[in-house]
C-alpha cells in the first residue's frame with residue numbers, strides 16, 4: 105500500500121487551499137478528486153471571496169453560526185487573500201456593497217471561474233502535491249498511526265492525516281432528505297453533483313459528530329426548470345430580486361420575509377416547505393431588469409414548455425393576478441388580497457416600495473440548494489471532534505464539510521473554504537510531523 109503524510113479528499117476551493125497549505129508546511133501531500141477536473145462548485149461561482157471581517161458584524165448578521173469558527177474566519181480572511189496573491193493568483197477589488205470585505209477571483213468570469221481554479225491547481229502541483237483525478241474516496245479507516253483510504257478504482261493509501269474537503273452533501277438525495285426533511289425532494293441542485301456527502305459519511309463512521317445547522321442550508325430562488333441549465337449559467341439565472349418583490353405560494357399567500365438574510369438566502373429554505381415546493385416571484389417594471397428574461401426563454405426551450413409556464417407579464421397588477429389564476433391556477437381572490445396587504449404577515453424586515461410601474465412580472469420559481477450549513481463538527485484548527493468534544497487524531501475537515509460556521513444566514517462559502525482549508529492543511533501537516541511513524545514508501 106502507498107504511504108504519504110497528508111491526503112486531501114476533494115479538489116475544490118477548500119481542498120486546493122488545504123493541499124497547498126500542508127505542502128507549504130513541508131508535508132508530502134496527495135489530493136484525490138472524484139471528477140476529471142478540479143474546482144468543484146467554486147468553478148461556477150461568482151468568484152467573490154468575501155465575509156464579515158468585523159466579528160461583531162458577523163455575529164449580528166449570522167448569530168446562529170458557531171462563534172469560534174466565525175472568529176477564525178473573520179480573523180484570517182485578509183491573510184488568506186494575501187496568501188493567494190503570494191501564490192501568484194490574481195485578485196481584483198470587490199465593489200463596496202453590503203457583502204462585507206473581500207476580493208474577486210481575477211481569472212475567468214462570473215459563473216465560470218475555471219481558469220482561476222486551474223491556476224490554483226497548477227500552483228498546488230508546483231508545491232509538490234500529487235493531484236489524482238477520477239479518484240472518488242469511498243472508504244476511510246483509522247489505524248494506530250493515521251488513516252487508510254481507498255478510492256473507487258481500488259487504489260489504497262495510508263496517510264498520517266486526512267483533510268475531508270468533499271464539498272458538502274447537497275448532491276446526495278438520501279442525506280438531504282434525512283437532514284433537511286422529506287421536502288428536500290423539491291430542491292434544485294445549484295452546486296456540483298459530485299458533492300454527495302462522502303466526507304460527512306466517512307467522518308461520522310470514523311467517530312466524528314455533526315455540527316449545528318444540519319437542517320438548514322444556503323440556497324437561492326431560481327426560475328422553474330433552471331436545473332436544465334448548464335452550471336455556468338446558474339449564477340446568471342439566480343433571481344436576486346425578492347427583497348423588492350413579493351413571493352407567494354401556490355395558494356396565493358406570502359410565506360417568508362422576502363428581504364431577510366444576507367443575500368435573500370432564507371427564502372429558499374422557507375420555499376422548500378411550501379405545497380409542492382412551488383412559489384412565485386412578483387415584481388414591477390422598476391425591478392424587471394433583475395429578471396433574466398432571455399435566460400428564462402432558453403430554459404423554457406430546453407424544458408419544451410411555453411415561456412408562459414415560467415414567466416407572465418401584464419400591464420396592471422389586476423391583469424397579472426388574472427393571468428396567474430388562469431395559467432398557474434393561483435386562487436385569484438386570495439392573491440389579490442395578498443398583493444393589497446404585502447406588508448402584513450409574515451413581517452417584512454425591509455419595507456416594500458409599492459409595485460406601481462408596468463410591466464408587472466411573475467416568475468414561477470424553484471428553491472435551489474448550494475450548500476448545507478451543517479457538516480462535520482470541527483475545531484477552529486480544522487480538527488474533527490467526537491460527540492464528547494475530543495479531537496480525533498489525524499482527522500480534519502474544511503470547506504462545506506466543516507459545518508456550523510453559518511446557520512440561519514450566510515457569509516461567504518469561498519472565504520470559509522479558503523480559511524478553513526488553510527487551517528486544516530496546516531494542522532494536518534503538523535500532525536504528520538508529530539507522528540512517531542515516519543512515512544515509509546512514497547505515494548508519488
Ligand SMILES: Cc1cc2nc3c(=O)[nH]c(=O)nc-3n(C[C@H](O)[C@H](O)[C@H](O)COP(=O)(O)OP(=O)(O)OC[C@H]3O[C@@H](n4cnc5c(N)ncnc54)[C@H](O)[C@@H]3O)c2cc1C
Nearest residue numbers: 114116118138144145146149150152241271503504517518
Ligand atoms: C453558482 C454558484 C455561485 C457561487 N458564488 C459564490 C461567490 O461568489 N462567493 C462565495 O463565497 N461562494 C460562492 N459560491 C459557493 C462556493 O462555490 C462554495 O462555498 C465553495 O465552492 C465550497 O468549497 P468546497 O471546497 O467546500 O467545495 P467544492 O468547491 O464544491 O469542492 C468539493 C470537491 O470535492 C470533490 N469530491 C466530492 N466527493 C469526493 C470524494 N468522495 N472523493 C474525492 N473528491 C470528492 C468534488 O468533485 C469537488 O471537486 C457559489 C456557488 C455556486 C454553485
